[in-house]
Amino acid sequence: xxxxxxxxxxxxxxxxxxxxxxxxxxxxxxxxxxxxxxxxxxxxxxxxxxxxxxxxxxxxxxxxxxxxxxxxxxxxxxxxxxxxxxxxxxxxxxxxxxxxxxxxxxxxxxxxxxxxxxxxxxxxxxxxxxxxxxxxxxxxxxxxxxxxxxxxxxxxxxxxxxxxxxxxxxxxxxxxxxxxxxxxxxxxxxxxxxxxxxxxxxxxxxxxxxxxxxxxxxxxxxxxxxxxxxxxxxxxxxxxxxxxxxxxxxxxxxxxxxxxxxxxxxxxxxxxxxxxxxxxxxxxxxxxxxxxxxxxxxxxxxxx
Numbered sequence: 001x002x003x004x005x006x007x008x009x010x011x012x013x014x015x016x017x018x019x020x021x022x023x024x025x026x027x028x029x030x031x032x033x034x035x036x037x038x039x040x041x042x043x044x045x046x047x048x049x050x051x052x053x054x055x056x057x058x059x060x061x062x063x064x065x066x067x068x069x070x071x072x073x074x075x076x077x078x079x080x081x082x083x084x085x086x087x088x089x090x091x092x093x094x095x096x097x098x099x100x101x102x103x104x105x106x107x108x109x110x111x112x113x114x115x116x117x118x119x120x121x122x123x124x125x126x127x128x129x130x131x132x133x134x135x136x137x138x139x140x141x142x143x144x145x146x147x148x149x150x151x152x153x154x155x156x157x158x159x160x161x162x163x164x165x166x167x168x169x170x171x172x173x174x175x176x177x178x179x180x181x182x183x184x185x186x187x188x189x190x191x192x193x194x195x196x197x198x199x200x201x202x203x204x205x206x207x208x209x210x211x212x213x214x215x216x217x218x219x220x221x222x223x224x225x226x227x228x229x230x231x232x233x234x235x236x237x238x239x240x241x242x243x244x245x246x247x248x249x250x251x252x253x254x255x256x257x258x259x260x261x262x263x264x265x266x267x268x269x270x271x272x273x274x275x276x277x278x279x280x281x282x283x284x285x286x287x288x289x290x291x292x293x294x295x296x297x298x299x300x301x302x303x304x
Contacts, residue, residue: 001033004072007048007082010157011220011239013098014044015246016264017082018051018126019110020103025052025059027108035063036072046221053128080106091263098264099123124268127246129224147231149189150249151212152197152240153178170258171237173279175205180284181234181291182211188295192231197223197240232298234291236279237264245269250301252294254279254287273297 005021007014025035037048048065056063066072082102090101100123103110110122153172160169182194194212196204204214218226223240224247227233233244233251237259244251245266255265257278266272273294275287 001028001030001077002073002075003033003035004038004069004076004079005035005082006038006080008040009044009082009084011044011047012237012242012264013084013087014039014047014082015051015125015127015239015242016087016097016099017102018246019099019123019268020082020106020108021051022055022126023103023108023110024106025055028059031059032061035060037063037065038069038072039065039067041067043220046219047127050127050129050221050224053130082106088263095260095262097123097262097267099125099268120267120270122268123266125242125246125266127220127224127243129221129228131225145193145195145226146229148193148195148226148229149185149212150195150197150215150227150230150233150235150240150244151178151182152233152235152238154198154202155236155238156199157238169279171256171279173236173254173277173282175208177279177282177284177287178208180288182208184288184291184295185232185234186211188299189231197235242266245272250298252291271298271301 007017039045039048045065049063052063086105087098087101090096090104091098100110113119113121153175155171158169158171159165160167160172195215196212198214198216200217202216220243224243227244227247227249230249233240233249235241235244235251236254237256241251241253245268248269248271250271251269251273253272253274255261255274255276257276261276265274275290277287
């Protein structure tokens with residue numbers, strides 16, 4: 001059996017297909033099927049194999065990422081597109097999470113746990129990094145990044161990049177609002193290195209440079225391994241929030257008012273603390289108050 005999936009999505013939208021994709025692969029009775037994932041030749045492409053790495057051999061014979069339909073042998077027995085716009089339409093109509101919408105569009109049922117404390121297990125994002133590729137890209141030894149604090153202030157999908165929206169942000173906080181957040185973190189973690197995450201084109205503003213160093217353009221496989229060792233990820237709604245969720249990071253997420261929580265909040269991460277805010281109008285004191293609660297929770301977990 002030859003299967004073609006297509007996914008041309010950003011990091012977060014892509015990772016949210018993993019519950020549906022994994023369920024379909026495990027439910028399909030043909031264990032010898034060959035699966036092809038057609039996607040774009042960008043930094044997101046390596047994520048797909050990591051979604052199913054543990055299923056190879058047991059539930060499918062092969063899984064290959066391709067960039068052109070011509071690279072897929074014919075005939076194709078089953079084909080499906082993971083269309084994020086259609087998924088959001090379903091989420092809007094049914095008031096369900098995007099991962100559930102992807103599953104509905106694929107025709108599979110995500111199994112919900114009946115165990116107390118595990119009600120969102122069916123929405124867990126899966127990305128299993130390759131331990132052998134941690135050295136790719138600009139790097140420091142992973143040991144030197146253990147217990148660091150990762151700060152992710154940027155979002156490729158924020159309207160601050162869109163001239164049609166007059167560059168007014170719907171996700172990214174104005175940089176001056178980050179200063180009290182980072183100050184609080186420094187008070188509680190004075191000896192912990194801070195790393196700013198971002199794309200190669202992002203820039204840490206001068207008012208925040210005293211708090212940490214940029215760690216931009218890191219390949220996602222290596223970044224996932226860093227996240228496994230990090231003390232804390234502080235982020236907005238972006239690809240890093242979902243990649244961190246897939247590694248079950250201690251995560252403090254500033255989620256935007258423009259999105260209802262049921263849409264794409266990474267609730268499958270059991271170590272998530274979040275606050276919803278409109279970036280242009282939120283008082284930083286509100287964010288600091290929520291962060292204090294998150295720090296208390298995460299420090300209590302360390303004691304256990």
